[in-house]
Amino acid sequence: MKLWPVVSGVARRTLKNALTNPQIVLPTMLFPLFFFTAFAGGLSQLRHVPGFDFPPGYTAFQFVFVLLQSAAFSGVFTGFGVARDFENGFAKRLLLAAPRRVGIVLGYALAALLRWAVVATVLTIVAFAVGMRIGGGPVDLVGLYVLAMLVNFCGFFWAGGMAMRFRTIQAAPLMQMPVFLVLFFAPVYVPLSLLQGWIEGVATVNPLTYVLETGRGFIAGNPPHVLAAFALAIGMGVAFWWWAFLGLRKAEAAGG
Amino acid sequence: MRTARQPASFIPPLIFPVALMTVNAAGLRSSTHLQGFPTTSFLAFALAVPFIQGALFSTMNAGTDIARDVQTGFINRLSLTTLRNWALLVGQLSGVVALGIVQALFYLAVGLTAGVHFASGPAGILVLLVYAALVSLCFGALGAFLAYRLGSGESIQAMFPVLFVFLFISSMNAPRNLIGVGWFKTAATLNPVSYMIECVRSLIIVGWDPEALLLGFGFIVLIGIVSLALASRALRLRMTRT
Amino acid sequence: MEADNGIEVEGLVREYRKGPRAVDGIDLTVAPGEIYGFLGPNGAGKSTTVHVLTTLLPPTAGTARVGGFDVVKEGPKVRTLIGVALQEAALDPLLTGRDHLRLQATLQNVPKSKRAGRAEELLHRVGLADAADRKVAGYSGGMKRRLDLALALVHSPKILFLDEPTTGLDPQSRSALWEEVSLLRREAGVTVFLTTQYLEEADVLADRVGIIDQGKIVAEGTPAALKAEIGRPSLHAIPRRDADRPEIEGFLARFGEPLESSRDVAIRLRDGLGLTDIVRAVDADGVDIADLELRAPTLDDVFLAKTGRTLEGATEEAAVEHGAGG
Structure with a gap:
């Protein structure tokens, strides 16, 4: 029994819904652009704060955060779709038709990735159009996008796991808020070294901080702690995959 | 009454702006080291934002509530009574204004507890509360206009990102003189939300700044007059249609 | 199991958490190519039985084999053999009818070259060719049921589960569906497990009928034999x-x-x-x-004789106690 037909079927359908319905496509596309505009545009003077040292400039500094944020939220928004499918009963069709049900989760994950790929492409074009400078080479950029891809998987597997446990769109705040908090408890506006007070303590223990710093390092051409960042991202990806897999088992036990 | 009975309509406007302010105040604290930054406390600088952000939530809530009245046919039934249009509009907006004042008191309490010093003193706090009520009324009227015009709660909710654009493309996180990107500075200068935030901010960190107060009150009164006129006209049209 | 498209159930139990036993130890056998009518009021346990037999719900106790495969241990194999149309059509309002058929064909691994043709054929067969490219959100209840049936047939299943397929349909659509089910059995030898609360449906369509009440099978046999038992x-x-x-x-x-x-x-x-x-x-x-x-004697008389209630009365009772659902 092949897995790919289920993965591709679910991914194609989910992606079609996500890209052809304005109420789904607009927030996914507009929010990252909006955050990028507001942060990179409104806060650019932060580069003059004593101790702020990021040669490519504040636009590139914020681009990395918004790229990771869009990756995580493309995953979360796809999780909303999973919850909606369970709420309106469509998930029953998938559970009944898919010989290997793990393919359903992988199909949603593939859709989340492709959905983010569209957002990331637009975001990157806009960033270069407004004059973003980069210091890293092609390998660094590949590193950045692979890291973001892992964040996308984490975002989806977390939200998808919640969606399959609660099976209602009313759980959306529970899927969204923790991701929002993890993102904003990282060094969003200035590097970790310039944070003070409680946020510094929180950011230091926040795994996303290291992923973000490595990502910014990639775009500057001197990525710090690359292995640690990838190990963290892969570790979180595996943990959240397991969370989603157990969520599928819960949904199966409940009959969809 | 209805506003008070629905936790969903008054808890998010209280919590979210404070949460956003807390996160931003922590992350942007180093902005105060920039030359020309008007205060040494970013929290004092940021405290103005929840007042305006909460009012934007009021727009959505008022709009969604009134749209529900339109959808359920409640407005239709009222059109059969002798109730005057303006009385109906005042009735529907009074809850929004009351909520606006409660929100403002909450933000004040959060600010004072966190150690923010009000440069304009107790009289300034009073002016701040009057301004908060005015902002809620004017934004509430805008929500009412959208509701009478569109007649659907979902359409009102879809306007939410638009309101956020106005909030974020403003002097919310940085004073206008410290916005480095040209087009952003121009947009923030043209955006009336900047002047509302700066009006509240001046009472907190400057004291009595006639220019900031005049611009803040001037813009909100202007928006209020236009919104109330539009809402009243849209209500009249809806009543005639039914 | 001697044949590859029969159903065998022994001592099947399904309990819901904090709820009563929806299915309380049922035994049944459906022969290959047979139309088996599962008759009972709302809340009797019909839909729960279908959910277990189609691998949607795990049983609490007992065993069930569908097409020779155990529904718990060999779920994936069961799912490749069966077609299912549930009581509440499981459709995505944002997709068109044709999108649904293509998706179903992909999930069921119908060869790529045959997917479009199969979708077209089924759309015509259920009378949805004109509405094929409209979003399902705009379909009527009857159209949704017909699409659901078409989806159940995409991969030419050997065993078909139909959970109250005619509830809410107009008399004309109901007759058309009965005709379709009879044809499937006659021409393709499909085994059909059909739940219904309509006596006439069970009487007209089913080779054998199982009458279920409060999770237990209270009578089973051909409609004629059951009525003769009442005599x-x-x-x-x-x-x-x-x-x-x-x-x-x-x-x-x-x-x-x-x-x-x-x-x-x-x-x-x-x-x-x-x-x-x-x-x-x-x-x-x-x-x-x-x-x-x-x-x-009618099947209602059989139900009355076995449970002391009429089917209609039991359905009303169930509606008061639990709301609809089987």
Whole structure:
């Protein structure tokens, strides 16, 4: 029994819904652009704060955060779709038709990735159009996008796991808020070294901080702690995959 | 009454702006080291934002509530009574204004507890509360206009990102003189939300700044007059249609 | 299991957390190519049984084999064999009818070259060709049921589960669906497991019927055999005036056991008695009756005999207690 037909079927359908319905496509596309505009545009003077040292400039500094944020939220928004499918009963069709049900989760994950790929492409074009400078080479950029891809998987597997446990769109705040908090408890506006007070303590223990710093390092051409960042991202990806897999088992036990 | 009975309509406007302010105040604290930054406390600088952000939530809530009245046919039934249009509009907006004042008191309490010093003193706090009520009324009227015009709660909710654009493309996180990107500075200068935030901010960190107060009150009164006129006209049209 | 498209169930139990036993130890066998009607009121356990047999719900106890495969241990193999149309059509309002068929064909691994043709064929077969490219959100209830049936047939399943397929359909669509089900069995040898709360449906369509009430199978057999088991016909008398009712009840009690009926006075006739015997006695005793009717046993009589309630009454009770659902 092949897995790919289920993965591709679910991914194609989910992606079609996500890209052809304005109420789904607009927030996914507009929010990252909006955050990028507001942060990179409104806060650019932060580069003059004593101790702020990021040669490519504040636009590139914020681009990395918004790229990771869009990756995580493309995953979360796809999780909303999973919850909606369970709420309106469509998930029953998938559970009944898919010989290997793990393919359903992988199909949603593939859709989340492709959905983010569209957002990331637009975001990157806009960033270069407004004059973003980069210091890293092609390998660094590949590193950045692979890291973001892992964040996308984490975002989806977390939200998808919640969606399959609660099976209602009313759980959306529970899927969204923790991701929002993890993102904003990282060094969003200035590097970790310039944070003070409680946020510094929180950011230091926040795994996303290291992923973000490595990502910014990639775009500057001197990525710090690359292995640690990838190990963290892969570790979180595996943990959240397991969370989603157990969520599928819960949904199966409940009959969809 | 209805506003008070629905936790969903008054808890998010209280919590979210404070949460956003807390996160931003922590992350942007180093902005105060920039030359020309008007205060040494970013929290004092940021405290103005929840007042305006909460009012934007009021727009959505008022709009969604009134749209529900339109959808359920409640407005239709009222059109059969002798109730005057303006009385109906005042009735529907009074809850929004009351909520606006409660929100403002909450933000004040959060600010004072966190150690923010009000440069304009107790009289300034009073002016701040009057301004908060005015902002809620004017934004509430805008929500009412959208509701009478569109007649659907979902359409009102879809306007939410638009309101956020106005909030974020403003002097919310940085004073206008410290916005480095040209087009952003121009947009923030043209955006009336900047002047509302700066009006509240001046009472907190400057004291009595006639220019900031005049611009803040001037813009909100202007928006209020236009919104109330539009809402009243849209209500009249809806009543005639039914 | 000797054949590859039958169903065997032994001691099947399904309990919901903090709830009663929805299915309480049922045993049944459906032969390959047979149409099995599962008849019962709302809340009897019909849909839960279908959910377990189609691998949507795990059983609490007991075993079930569908097409020779265990529904718990060999779920993926079961799912490749079966087609399912659930009581509430599982459709995505944002997709078109054609999108649904393509998706289903992909999930079921129908060869790529055949997917479009199969979708077209089924859309015509269920009368949705004109609406194929409209979003399902705009479909009527009947259209959704027909699309659901088409989806169940995409991969030419050997076993078809239809959970109350005609509930909410107009009489014309109902007849069309009955015809379709009969055709599937006749031409493709498909085994059909059909749940229904309509007596007529079970009577017309099913080779054999299982009657389920409160999670237990209370009777099973061909419709003819079940009715023959009840054997004796019922006699229904309509009083001319309501005031005559007690007198008629007393009179008819001499000829059989009384039956519960709000509309008329009814008895199950004793063996050896016929309508002519009653008419003679009415004449002799001068009893004033507006109308007399002799009725052959129905499946409702079978249900009544086995549970002490009519199917209609049990459905209303269930609606009051639990709301709809099986």
